[in-house]
Amino acid sequence: MSQLITKNVINRNTEEAIAILYSCGEGSNDELFWEDIKEPYKSILEECYYVNEEGKYNQLEQITNSIKYNRISYIKLGIQLYQVKYYRLYKNRYKSFKEYCEKAVHYQIWRANQVIDSASIAIKLIKAGFNIIPQNEAQARLLIKLSEEELVQKWQEVLDTYEPHKITANRIEMIIFGEQNLKKGTLKLPIQVIREIEVKAIENGMTAGDLITKIIAGELIINSDGSTETKFKERLEILENPSTEMLNNWEKDLNKLAFQERNKVDDFAEDLAEEVKNTVIDFKTVIKKCFIKFFFASKSLSIMKVIN
Template identity: 75%
Template sequence: MSKLKRKNTINGNAESSIALLYSSSEENEEELFWENINEPYKSILEDCYYLNEEGKYNQLKQITNSIKYNRINYIKLGLQLYQVKYYHLYKNEYKSFKDYCEKAVYYPVWRANQVIDSANVAIKLIKLGFNIIPQNEAQARLLIKLNEEQLMEKWQEVLNTYEPYKITANRIERIVFGEQSFKKGTLKLPIKVITQIEFKALENGMSAGDLITKMMAGELTINYDGCVETRVIDNENYRENPTPEMINQWEKDLQKLAFQERSIVDEFAEDLAEEVKNTVTDFKKVIKKCFLKSFFRTIVVNPH
């Protein structure tokens, strides 16, 4: 890369991003420090170098269009992820799309799918004739679940309500989901429990609030192995009209649970009791009641 070995003198702070682009490597003063580093960092810094060289001669309109392009570049990112997924481009090197996302581009697969869906939202809005679209993936993500009619209506409402530079993800959320649903209450829980809830929610591509809401509504359960399962049967019907086989299995499971020397219920209850510095005996009664309720839900969803 001899054409890059020319050193320019940059006025101003030597630690500025532009000045750093012209700094030498420690091994060779004739080389720029980024010439021999790994991808994708080499390519992005090379692009920045040439961008600065050409920028001296660019018109403001060119630079402005480039800035706008980069702000909505999540569309391109989503399309690239979709290509890898749809055409199974990962199959020769990775076990699955999930494996590819985690090991190649450092995305949990649910986030990669969100970016794909967000790009789809942006393309739909452009097709619908909007000149202003969500400026980042976080904004577009809030519109994913809307059908085309709702998407057009809600995005137009966003544009009618706010100047483009005032549009934020929070403001979009208020318009899409309503002011009331945007209000959040508080719940005092041990930090350890909150961390576990947030991790489990993140692992399954939802917010902590969504996870708890779905569990309370009985839409999903968390098994003993930590796997989240969606309910696919009418549990109320099963509880009111259980088969003899189900009753027999329930009795066996309860017997096994009750006579374990140290049951899962005890461990679960005592851990939580310790977290909140409560009296173990009193708090265990409450936790056991909740845990058994959850246990019944689990075995109804997954009858043996």
């Protein structure tokens, strides 16, 4: 800043500037509160003060350009990080760029490199003649792995599809990867809910992801009493009213279990012991999980042969 702001040079009424920038102590209405604030916060607050003071003299176009500049400030940030990395400006104080990122600017190195790459993407689009570029680093980040030809093509597709104010990271991602190939995300749920989903999935012989997908698709319904209904009624009918061939196969499998020197029940018992030793879920769930695991392992092949 060209002028150092202190309480000695301030002679303003709080109504003329943003009141929050001033101290609210008794008798100190004309004092700015950040006199002893550390950097970078002091510079930010000083700049906010000047923006407010000069705002009434600025033209709308000046303010608009300033707003646009600040929205794409990730470009400047990426270039600054690149300068530190390329010229090794960190070498007198830090062992590596990684240490600089972590200790000086509180970035993980992969994140800093991501910002550098995002800034590069924005510059390439400007160089290619685009007047509208990604408005934040999250949008630019999605374009990093594209070749220069793909970059121009995909970004033009984004602009042809959406008005500038409707462009979001999710919409860019959909155009780049396609609706069917979007990257998988994670869903944070309470632990108890996750356990209940896993138990219900095991009861239905599927993974938790498959269970949720089938529920959303309407292929499976969980009733209020915990029972499930599916659209595969013909398969359920087969299982509820097994054929003679299916019963014979089951009987053969049970005989094998009973007379093997080391049978599946032994495996089940060992699985159960291991689960009880390591698990934090309730005992009923453990037994159900282990039983279903060994039961379906020995029966699924026979059942599927009959069903199919």
